[in-house]
Amino acid sequence: MLIIEGISKTFGKGSINEKLAIDDLSLAVNKGDFISIIGSNGAGKSTLLNCISGVYGVDSGSIVLDGIDLTRLPEHKRSKYIGRVFQDPLRGTAFDMTIEENLAIANTKNKSIGLQRGLNKKERDLFREKLALLDMGLENRMKQKVKLLSGGQRQALTLFMAVISKPKLLLLDEHIAALDPNAANKVLALTDEFSKTPDLCTLMITHNMKVALEYGNRTILMKDGKIAMDLHGKEREKMTVEKLIAQFDIDNDRMLL
Ligand SMILES: Nc1ncnc2c1ncn2[C@@H]1O[C@H](COP(=O)(O)OP(=O)(O)O)[C@@H](O)[C@H]1O
């Protein structure tokens, strides 16, 4: 489904700050995979997602999603196939617009029609029905501005907006890191649910190793711009946070729990 072959990315080439952030990385993601990505600060996790979504072009290698070669496509063209959620709950939504306006924008992302015509009853009913699934009471607040929502509610809405246009790939970069434990659990449960959408691939960066092992079907550890460990199946089932930490000690690596 997602085939990444030999990609590399260097920042500040030729400068004193030159940094090889992604180093000849290859990764094949199957349809329906939900992969958690861990690794210490600076390992290249965010850069990997940014290379996939087109924020950065790669220096070499290729990225192919469901047969579509993304490698040279600009970010806005890739966004048709990719939903994203970041750490900052302020980043994914239009702050000063209402919940339903935000949903309408997300819903028209892949369609040629604009927002100007406003929302019709059918759309509003659809949004209300879908929002109710979040179980946060947002279906009764559709005309309220997003800025009135809590961080957890906003992140749940952002996640929902990221999948409403039926992307092939969902990229999550520490999307629960800024939330309190309750909200984080709620958003994680939603993530788990959305990740079960048929054929959707999900890549989730987290610094929480317990979460990384509990959610999804595969866990990748990044180190120095490479994949240092790729756990799935039985091997992953047997893995514990303690063993992971021991592994980090061997690598003399540092990671927050
Ligand atoms: N836009 C950028 N310009 C220069 N260096 C960058 C940029 N983005 C990331 N880097 C560097 O690339 C390396 C990997 O960063 P990043 O992918 O953000 O790591 P992680 O998300 O795993 O913490 C780091 O050394 C970081 O400083």
Ligand SMILES: [Mg+2]
């Ligand atoms: Mg990062």
